Amino acid sequence: xxxxxxxxxxxALLFAIGLAGxxxxxxxxxxxxxxxxxxxAANLNFIAFWRYGPNxxxxxxxxxxxxxxxxxxxxxxxxxxxxxAAYRHYRTTNLDEINTMKG
Amino acid sequence: xxVPFAIIAFLTLASAVAAMxxxxxVHCALTLMLTFAGLAALYLQLGAQFVxxxxxxxxxxxxxxxxxxxxxxxxxxEPPRRSRFSATWVVGVGIAAGVFGVLxxxxxSSRAIAGVLRPPPDLTVRQIGDQLMGKYVLPLEVIGLLLxxxxxxxxxxxxxxxxxxx
Numbered sequence: 001x002x003x004x005x006x007x008x009x010x011x012a013l014l015f016a017i018g019l020a021g022x023x024x025x026x027x028x029x030x031x032x033x034x035x036x037x038x039x040x041a042a043n044l045n046f047i048a049f050w051r052y053g054p055n056x057x058x059x060x061x062x063x064x065x066x067x068x069x070x071x072x073x074x075x076x077x078x079x080x081x082x083x084x085a086a087y088r089h090y091r092t093t094n095l096d097e098i099n100t101m102k103g
Numbered sequence: 104x105x106v107p108f109a110i111i112a113f114l115t116l117a118s119a120v121a122a123m124x125x126x127x128x129v130h131c132a133l134t135l136m137l138t139f140a141g142l143a144a145l146y147l148q149l150g151a152q153f154v155x156x157x158x159x160x161x162x163x164x165x166x167x168x169x170x171x172x173x174x175x176x177x178x179x180x181e182p183p184r185r186s187r188f189s190a191t192w193v194v195g196v197g198i199a200a201g202v203f204g205v206l207x208x209x210x211x212s213s214r215a216i217a218g219v220l221r222p223p224p225d226l227t228v229r230q231i232g233d234q235l236m237g238k239y240v241l242p243l244e245v246i247g248l249l250l251x252x253x254x255x256x257x258x259x260x261x262x263x264x265x266x267x268x269x
Contacts, residue, residue, distance in 0.1 A: 003108075006108070006112075009211075010145075013116060014115065014119055015206070016200065016202055017120055017123055018119070018123070019198070020123065020198075020199035020200075021123030021124075023192075023195030023198060024189055024196060025187060025189070026187055026189050027128065027187065029170065030123070033122060033132075037122070037123075037135075040138075040142050040162075044142060047146055048149060050149075051149045057224065059226070062151055062154055062231065063231075066154065067242055067246055069154075069161050069162075070246040070250060071249065072166075073166060074249055074252075074253035076166045076169055077254065078256055080172075080257075081257035081258075081260040083177065084261045087177040088263075095189070096189065
């Protein structure tokens with residue numbers, strides 16, 4: 001087991017935990033938290049590949065993570081605003097009860 | 104495999120599981136902050152100081168506070184009456200386990216990542232600044248525009264409805 005594969009396994013496990021949470025929980029906020037966890041797992045992969053990659057001088061992994069953190073922050077802000085707007089309309093954040101557009 | 108890595112990895116994974124499974128949503132947010140702190144420690148251990156501190160500032164500082172505010176504003180901090188997991192939770196856990204199985208199988212069988220041991224690269228913030236102002240200046244501008252648009256959009260979406268049904 002090299003350090004790189006340990007980091008990759010850790011990030012895969014974190015991704016799976018986030019995915020399980022996003023798929024199984026009823027509350028919309030926890031689903032958003034699960035998506036944040038999956039994004040963070042991808043960021044950890046970028047940093048691990050940058051650290052153990054062939055040319056770390058290029059800084060591509062670090063740059064990608066910096067921009068990814070910016071995009072994730074924007075996503076969290078808009079997502080939580082959407083949840084608050086939906087809560088104001090439906091008086092719940094339970095995803096099972098927000099089913100007006102269900103076919 | 105070093106002892107600090109094992110401790111940080113265990114803390115990160117345990118707090119991630121807790122954040123995804125606890126009943127009280129405020130506890131979920133607090134354990135999520137522990138997960139983000141563990142990830143920042145992993146970045147620092149990998150030699151990416153700037154990213155580690157950016158993670159602490161953005162996630163522990165901003166995103167965690169946003170999530171706590173959303174939980175408190177939506178009265179979701181009260182324990183739910185029904186089960187906190189959806190009716191089809193077995194399928195969701197199965198899909199997640201399948202994804203982890205495929206990913207770990209690929210990681211363990213890959214020959215491209217086997218046996219790479221390199222000295223840690225010395226990265227200075229000056230290099231990152233030079234690159235951000237040189238090669239990556241266009242993405243930097245775009246991310247600034249995106250953050251501005253997200254700020255305005257979030258404020259408009261969450262603004263109180265003047266008219267319309269409640």
